Amino acid sequence: MHKEHTLTKNQQIIFDLIDKSTEPLKAYSILFNVQKKGIKAPLQVYRALDKLVEIGKIHKIESRNAFIACHNSSCQVAKATAFSICEICEKVTEISSAGLSKYLANFKDKDGMKYSKYNLEFFGLCKKCR
Amino acid sequence: MHKEHTLTKNQQIIFDLIDKSTEPLKAYSILFNVQKKGIKAPLQVYRALDKLVEIGKIHKIESRNAFIACHNSSCQVAKATAFSICEICEKVTEISSAGLSKYLANFKDKDGMKYSKYNLEFFGLCKKCR
DNA sequence: TATATTAATGTTATATTATTACACAGTGTT
């Protein structure tokens, strides 16, 4: 059983925005959208994003510098994420595959090292763009 | 048999720098280091980097905004990369595992979609930092 | 050879993404 994180005001505002978005959001687009709620500076956004990533409520899509809400409860503990990204429409989907996560968590490099933390981004065309 | 890419002057200068580096290099660090060779502007660096990534001579470490030379000949065709990253000393190693690349190339998402292009970054502690 | 085409370059300016530094407020502990 893991600790529930009560979000602070800024964290909640920013999480709500990301969570209801159908696409990954960029930091300055978030900033623009929450200015009417009193969040005025980049740092306020980045601080909330950092915390939300840390507690697993959102993930950063590294190749896009954008943030998406987690819809996979197991991610909240393991920082092991996988996404598919459409190279045409930029649709991003979190992949939740027990087989994949098991394979990667058990993967050993040539030194025999295992990694519980990873980020995998698949690129291709989504159903619609195919 | 695939086409050999003859690098242009700027591409060669920048590739040489990255190739002989023991760590991933950032664009502006590259710029600083090649200014004595006549490359003066960020765009000249980014253009060369883009091309070098495109032809598979280097890879971008997305989570670090840094570039590393490829030492895995098969990457030159397939844009399917995997790295381990030490969270303490930031050492980055390209993973060259037939098993891993086979598993990922054959992975099907829940729509049955396969992806020949992916980027995987494992995080942990390297041998030295363990 | 001439000429069209493509790829690469040079330069300036600007856009986008992210962090540093400092002051302060709330909360819980000793």
Next chain:
DNA sequence: AACACTGTGTAATAATATAACATTAATATA
């Protein structure tokens, strides 16, 4: 009270990346 810890507000700046435009080099092909 004194302290540690977390979050907030604000301004300034650093770091990363691209747009726009003019020019030159390399390549193809007529």
